[in-house]
Amino acid sequence: RKEVEQDPGPFNVPEGATVAFNCTYSNSASQSFFWYRQDCRKEPKLLMSVYSSGNEDGRFTAQLNRASQYISLLIRDSKLSDSATYLCVAAHYGGSQGNLIFGKGTKLSVKP
Amino acid sequence: EPEVTQTPSHQVTQMGQEVILRCVPISNHLYFYWYRQILGQKVEFLVSFYNNEISEKSEIFDDQFSVERPDGSNFTLKIRSTKLEDSAMYFCASSTRGVWDSTGNTIYFGEGSWLTVV
Numbered sequence: 490r491k492e493v494e495q496d497p498g499p500f501n502v503p504e505g506a507t508v509a510f511n512c513t514y515s516n517s518a519s520q521s522f523f524w525y526r527q528d529c530r531k532e533p534k535l536l537m538s539v540y541s542s543g544n545e546d547g548r549f550t551a552q553l554n555r556a557s558q559y560i561s562l563l564i565r566d567s568k569l570s571d572s573a574t575y576l577c578v579a580a581h582y583g584g585s586q587g588n589l590i591f592g593k594g595t596k597l598s599v600k601p
Numbered sequence: 602e603p604e605v606t607q608t609p610s611h612q613v614t615q616m617g618q619e620v621i622l623r624c625v626p627i628s629n630h631l632y633f634y635w636y637r638q639i640l641g642q643k644v645e646f647l648v649s650f651y652n653n654e655i656s657e658k659s660e661i662f663d664d665q666f667s668v669e670r671p672d673g674s675n676f677t678l679k680i681r682s683t684k685l686e687d688s689a690m691y692f693c694a695s696s697t698r699g700v701w702d703s704t705g706n707t708i709y710f711g712e713g714s715w716l717t718v719v
Contacts, residue, residue: 530690530713530715531712531713532692532710532711532712532713533644533692533710534710535708576643576644587649587657587699588634588657588659589634589644589646589708590646591636591643591644591645592643593642593643594643
């Protein structure tokens with residue numbers, strides 16, 4: 490079964506805190522991974538792709554461990570504007586195309 | 602920034618009625634998708650479309666659903682006879698390349714069409 494599992498949350502943190510989200514995927518054939526951000530009742534927006542070597546974009550760092558089928562997202566120096574639901578996503582390749590498999594998301598609330 | 606546009610933003614329909622949700626993907630994109638999200642649940646894949654035909658579809662995408670690209674710009678999702686459980690946010694998305702190509706590829710989502718079946 491193709492699934493992506495995430496920490497249920499919610500995570501309530503003060504401004505400036507460092508917070509980490511974890512995610513596991515069950516389909517070992519998944520090749521590409523992403524973190525999306527979704528604000529309440531809005532569309533998912535790509536935050537960053539996740540590469541095997543790990544990658545960083547400003548305050549955000551994503552890591553991938555293929556052996557453990559584990560993905561993480563680290564947010565440093567949290568801002569109020571970081572409050573959202575963070576979706577872990579795996580790209581599944583089937584047929585001629587493929588599609589995205591979404592986790593249920595982890596809600597982050599950053600407080601002043 | 603380029604965007605995917607969807608209409609209507611919200612539609613209320615009676616059970617058994619037909620609904621058409623419309624999407625205008627980004628103009629130079631070739632791959633199109635529909636996803637849905639039931640309130641409080643995860644985003645679920647419905648169907649992908651490329652080169653004027655369905656590439657892949659999920660178990661959710663049964664005979665009640667159909668997609669069409671009637672002209673060079675619109676991409677529609679039709680639900681033939683709506684059920685209560687079809688109530689959800691429906692997201693259209695598009696990309697320049699297939700999802701397997703993560704190199705510089707971004708899948709853009711529209712703002713969604715919220716469907717309420719009563």
